[in-house]
Amino acid sequence: MKCDIIIAGVGGQGILSIATVLGRAVIAKGWRLKQAEVHGMSQRGGAVQSHVRISDQPVASDVIPLGGADLVVSMEPMEALRYLPWLSTDGWLMVNKTPVENIAVYPEVEPIYKEIETWPRNMLFDGEAMAAEAGSARALNMVMLGAASIILPLEASVLEAGIQAQFAPKGEQVVETNLAAFRAARALAEKRKSELE
Amino acid sequence: MQNRLLLLGDEAIAQAALDAGISGAYAYPGTPSTEILEYIQRAPEAAERNIHREWSANEKTAMEEALGMSYAGRRALVSMKHVGLNVAADPFINSAITGANGGLVVVVADDPFMHSSQNEQDSRAYAKFAGIPVLEPADQQEAYDMVAHAFDLSEQMKLPVLFRITTRLAHSRADVVRVPPRAQNPIRIPEDDRQFVLLPANARMHYAELIEKQKELLEHAEQSPYNEFTPGTDRSIGIIATGLTRNYLEENYRDASCPYAVLTIRQYPVPPKLVAQLFDCCDEVLVVEEGYPFVEEMVRGLLPGPKPIHGRLDGWLPRTGELTPGDLACALQIERGKVRAVPGMVRPRPPQLCRGCPHIDSYNFLNEAVKDYDGYRVFSDIGCYTLGALPPHTAIHSCVDMGASVTMAKGAADAGIFPSLAVIGDSTFTHSGITGLLDAVHENSNVVILILDNGIVAMTGMQTSLATGRLEAICTGIGVAADHIRVVTPLKKHHEENIRILREEIEFNGVSVLISRRPCIHVKRKL
Structure with missing residues (x-):
């Protein structure tokens, strides 16, 4: 068993929290993982990504080879396209629609959406609205984890325990918001999956 | 435990x-x-x-x-x-x-x-x-x-x-x-x-x-148990893999074992007997290492040797940059599936100063204060404020090493550049800027040193700055005139005043230090 994921976004969007929850869940299962992160200068609003590699066997490379990812999950539409070369032909592309327009010339967003929708297994949705509905726009990262969870070789309960552990220091309300965000996106992703099959 | x-x-x-x-x-x-x-x-x-x-x-x-x-x-x-x-x-x-x-x-x-x-x-x-x-x-x-x-x-x-x-x-x-x-x-x-x-x-x-x-x-x-020789079945190539490049090799043979003899090196100096053992069981050698072709150059030597050596020096692997599993696949001619290209509409997204960052206000008043001087130069340093090189600020002309802003500004002033300014962070200043400032004081150089004091080492993620609470004392102590150590607050409401103060110090013929002080917006978040 192996599952290779790229989590993409813009520095400051909370990519590392997704990776941390995933890591905790994998360790709890007794599996192996490698998780390459971006620290330093790029975290200041630049393009960032994390490679997460889960397996029941030892993982060799810290980075996923091109064409090897089972899933690219992106907090931002243009960032999703940046990692297409890593995506396996039967991999999933899950993308939050809200652009982060922090560069001088941000491209037209409609062609970006179109390009995403040409990918056979895609899920393009308004994750930010879903997070807001769950209680906080800041829960976008757990929305994206919820969507990704349908492909991960981990039970929802193990991931939810990871979310509990991650947000417990911030209080019960924050935990509940993040769990709600996770569950809503997971349900939507299940629906999308059955549509495509 | x-x-x-x-x-x-x-x-x-x-x-x-x-x-x-x-x-x-x-x-x-x-x-x-x-x-x-x-x-x-x-x-x-x-x-x-x-x-x-x-x-x-x-x-x-x-x-x-x-x-x-x-x-x-x-x-x-x-x-x-x-x-x-x-x-x-x-x-x-x-x-x-x-x-x-x-x-x-x-x-x-x-x-x-x-x-x-x-x-x-x-x-x-x-x-x-x-x-x-x-x-x-x-x-x-x-x-x-x-x-x-x-x-x-x-x-x-x-x-x-x-x-x-x-x-x-x-x-x-x-x-x-x-x-x-x-x-x-x-x-x-x-x-x-x-x-x-x-x-x-x-x-x-x-x-x-x-x-x-x-x-x-x-x-x-x-x-060393960390230097391992593994025999192979195919003599055509032998591989020396140093450090984590071994992982990239393994990545390419996930479903089958590598057919080539492999020497992994994780303890140096490079062990000649193990290298000889590898040479004995292959016709050509591929050296895979992250960084310089360090082992490759040693194994290759100055004059033609007994076997062809491949790696970063002959184009089998890229000469610069970080290696990937794909680079190894390419060198070993391992077939890989086609991959989708990045669509042309994707633009680069470089890092930038955070919204509300005090450096933005500092660059705003700096750019305004110097714009009427022909030939002004701003020498900068290593830290978040290096991002001032990029639009919309495009405010600095150099970034070389820790502390080089102060000394390059002095050298440029020695050469006749006016005004010659340095922009350095508080922690970079205590790291390596103090001795350069001493040179400038000793010669009464005509420079303005802007110390952007955000009270923290920000770029690397909010570590304690040894400069905090000590900057004025340090500058006074090494001999900067007290009335030319100016402290300003980089905020929009002080913009005009900050321009005026900087212009006064540019016009002063000698060493000025302008401390632009406001905490990094992440400091409170960290606490």
């Missing part, structure tokens, strides 16, 4: 050092090495055992403090990024001549591809230059295991050991299994009073000893 932990490569090294019984860890923040000391600062056992874990002013002071702890017979860890070793080069090279007393491990994190750096220098070359061994782990577990080995080797050989990692390992997490911790060493001063006194007569003697030790270091490398 929790046995199985999920750790960054940096954190695995930190935990291993705690478990190897260090009494002190020393560092200056620098990507990708920062998380080593940060982990030790957070570790409860470090507080319980009263292990030294405060940031140093720069890598040189960190290295010397670690050497002092080694002198006392106790184990010390010093960590830095690759260019930090340039700053620490003097004590580093000379610590090979004095040798270590307590175990001394120098962790250096190289940054191939320059993710967060200004060059790709390979620290293995420094270790060879100094004549000390190098350990280069392939993964997080080895990073953990090899730290204990490094301390043992250091004490056995009475030499510092360089522990080389690269960004990929430093900033990648994996599960790591711990071993029970070892006790700290007691204080035990060197038996020979001459060991640390590098008078020429002593140094000549020590240097001869260091040369003599090289044979033993080679023998250690030949016998």
